[in-house]
Amino acid sequence: FLFGTWYHFQMRCRRSSARGYWSEWSPGRNYTTHEKAPTGKLDAWWSARLAGAGGRLEVQLRWKAPRQQEANGRVLGYRVTLSPRRRGRDPPTICNTTHTQCNFSVPAGTRRVYLSAYNAAGESAATEVVLLERKGQPLARLWAVPGGERSLWVRWEAPPAPVAAYILEWQRVSSEPGRCSACWQMERDGATTTALIQDGIEPFQQYNISLYPLYKDAIGVPVHTAAYSKQKAPSYAPKLHLKSISKSDAELCWDPVPVEMQNGFITSYTIFWxxxxxxxSSATVNPSLSSFVIRELKPSTLYKVHIMASTVAGGTNGTSLTLVTMVLDDIEIQFLFLTLVLIFVLLILLLICFQKNGRVKQQFWPNVPDPANSSLGKWVPVELQQEHLQVPGAREPGLATISTVTVLEKATWGKEPTAEAASPFPAMPQPYVQQEGLGRPGRGWAAAEPHQGPGGSGETVQYARVVGDGYKGQQHTPPRLYLRSSSSQPLLPEPSPSPKPYQNLWFHRAAPHGCPGDGGCPEELLATFPLLQGLRISGAEELQD
Known part of the structure; x- marks a missing residue:
């Protein structure tokens, strides 16, 4: 029997000849063996770091509870000291606890602490814990495979140097910070290369495993690996987000699936569009990536995209994302915008140049000749400029006035012109030709071709020379000369009825009633006609002769 162990006893019997049946079990009786001080050494593991400027060393010490055959009863607690216990003198205690871990502070340079367990019968021998530096040679390789739904087999390659023992540590990977203080075990056989982990292993959960080789005077640098005891398809796939888009490309990104929801190692992501x-179309993406660019898309086209996360046990599809490609790329839009701005700036500069430079303006917008303001329209012969033009003071507002009318020849229908009427005029030059020296010097004449009058005779009809004044409100300019000749139409289209005196006074030999024959009365009649108001007929004396 083991020390300090509780036992339950029951008995039954049968005949010695063994030919009968067994009797019923007797009522049970419970007995507990007496305890003894714990024996054996404790498996301990530690971590240390320097804290503050005081040179103190912060130590976290963890150990395994002794096995039943070594505990020799119910363990009441554990004690940590800086030196071993000597006969007749107890060393100072730095930690006394009922748990299997303890955090304490020791002076810098401390290399050993001592751990012991005690029960009602006594205290065990102290286990020496050497606080070695982690600078030893690491292992060459470490991997883990499932040993069942709740266990993992860990295998490694032994280092060239002899190893005293191994410390195997594992932690469950979680989004929430936390650490399992009991998730470790010691392999005291330095020659072994395998270990079975059974404590705290759950299916569909990822575990990080670390292995430390323990040398005689140092602790080796750890190596790490990750493992699942069992895998399945992920609980859900990540959600896609559109990072950027153009007319032929679309960049997608997603957040990784939380490790608790992966249910296994993600082998790949598959993008479908x-x-x-x-x-x-589809593309397979490495699980270490969290973004992907879809290329060779059609411009201005609607696409539906979704992602699938896969493990060795299956895959899970995510939600669909709808996107529409652009008509132009950002670079093309910027180039088009800059081109339009450049064209606008050039147009503004050209307009400024045209406004400032008259020569350039003349090349694009030449001046169109204006007959009314031409030099020929303003030209007046020198002899006419010397004449005194009488302009009436009263004029109709807004109407053009004629200052002088000179009759070159007077002819009557149905009669031949007399030699006396034709004698003052010299031979007429060609039409529309300004002549000097013919007739009176400096005087411009207009000639007319013969025209058949109303009576069928080829009489020559001479038009008047008219000098007009400007409109009211305009700037006064020198008198203008208007010439007409070579008309193909009769001066009076109808011979009957005869024009009234105020219309064409020179067609009537007799003066109107009450008017003298010296040409004074036509001026009074012209004054009554609005359009011919202010007209003055020169040369009437010659016509009367």
Whole structure:
């Protein structure tokens, strides 16, 4: 029997000949063996770091509870000291606890602490814990495989140097910070290369495993690996987000699946996209990436995209994302914008140049000749400029006035011109030709071709020379000369009825009633006609002769 162990006893019997049946079990009786001080050494593991400027060393010490055959009863607690216990003298205690871990502070340079367990019968021998530096040679390789739904087999390659023992540590990977203080075990056989982990292993959960080789005077640098005892398809796939898009490319990104929801190692992500014509394409993405660029898309096209996360046990599809490609890329839009701005600036500069430079303006917008303001329209012969033009003071507002009318020849229908009427005029020059020296010097004449009058005779009809004044409100300019000749139409289209005196006074030999024959009365009649108001007929004396 083991020390300090509780036992339950029951008995039954049968005949010695063994030919009968066994009797019923007797009522049970409970007995506990007496205890003894714990024996054996404790498996301990530690970590230390320097804290503050005081040179103190912060130590976290963890140990395994002794096995039943070594505990020799119910363990009441554990004690940590800086030196071993000597006969007749107890060393100072730095930690006394009922748990299997303890945090304490020791002076810098401390290399050993001593750990012991005690029960009602006594205290065990102290286990020496050497606080070695972690600078030893690491292992060459470490891997883990499932040993069942709740266990893992860990295998490694032994280092060249002899190893005293191994410390195997594992932690469950979680989004929430936390640490399992009991998730470690010691392999005291330095020659072994395998270990079975059974404590705290759950299916569909990821575990990080670390292995430390313990040398005689140092602790080796740890190596790490990750493992699942059992895998399945992820609980859900990540959600896609559109990072950027152009007319032919779309960049997608996603957040990784939380490790608790992965249910296994993610082997790949698969991106699927399809347009409105059901053309489906896909691409496989490395699980270490969290973004992907879809290329060779059609401009201005609607696409539906979704992602699938896969493990060795299966895959899970995510939600669909709808996107529409652009008509132009950002660079093309910027180039088009800059081009339009440049064209606008050039147009502004050209307009400024045209306004400032008259020569350039003349090349694009030449001046169109204006007959009314031409030099020929303003030209007046020198002899006419010397004449005194009488302009009436009263004029109709807004109407053009004629200052002088000179009759070159007077002819009557149905009669031949007399030699006396024709004698003052010299031979007429060609039409529309300004002549000097013919007739009176400096005087411009207009000639007319013969025209058949109303009576069928080829009489010559001479038009008047008219000098007009400007409109009211305009700037006064020198008198203008208007010449007409070579008309193909009769001066009076109808011979009958005869024009009234105020219309064409020179067609009537007799003066109107009450008017003298010296040409004074026509001026009074012209004054009554609005359009011919202010007219003055010169040369009437010659016509009367």
């Amino acid at each position: 399809a347009n409105s014509t059901a053309e489906v």
